[in-house]
Amino acid sequence: MVKLVAFFKRKPGLSVEAFQEHWRTRHADLVVMQAGLRRYVQNHTHLSGYARSEPDYDGVAEAWFDDVDAMRELAGAPSYRAVREDEAAFIDAASMGSLLTDEVVILDGEVPREAAKFIAFLKRRADLDHRKFQEHWRERHGPIAARVPGNRRYVQCHVRSGIYESGREPVFDGVPMSWFEDTDALRVSGKSPELAATRSDEAHFLAPGRLPFVIAREIEIKCR
Secondary structure, three states, X not given: OEXXXXXXXXXXXXXXXXXXXXXXXXXXXXXXXXXXXXXXEEEEEOHHHHOOOOOOOOEEEEEEEOOHHHHHOOOXXXXXXXXXXXXXXXXXXXXXXXXXXXXXXXXXXXOOOOOEEEEEOEXXXXXXXXXXXXXXXXXXXXXXXXXXXXXXEEEEEEEOHHHHHOOOOOOOOEEEEEEEOOHHHHHHHOOOHHHHHHHHHHHHOEOOOOOOEEEEEEEEEOOO
């Protein structure tokens, strides 16, 4: 299966609460009408993430399809057009980006119902091609990150090779997702030597600079 990861900010002037409600109800109803959609997950940024400043994104969506052809068949469908038209009601179009990815499960543990989900956005080092980046991330970095205390589940979303082979550069090269019991468990993990080891390894494959991220609440929407 392939997974589309989309990330975005809310429409200017729209409250966080109104954004989340519209996305969870009106927009979700439109999304799940699409033929070929196998699974759909919304990640709503925790309200605590707005305490000090605006988070990098207000939402991250995940949509699974059998293959790329199944996604292409949606291009001219009225259901897809309705989804895109509704985005203008709650999403800042200039902020929106998406990545077509392959999911690599590094740690497959049980996820608590009210888990805090940490989602980050990675750019590879300029001197690494995407294959070397993905190899290091999966084989070397993945096992290190999986040892962070409190990390219940850890998944890497690797951007599919097609975009690189076409000569284009994606806005990000990968999206890691980690589930913790709650925000307190996530906070405690940040002080651990295991997380320090994870951060130390980043210089081997990531571009320097701050990693955009969100701490979110995951909501799975049942597909029809």
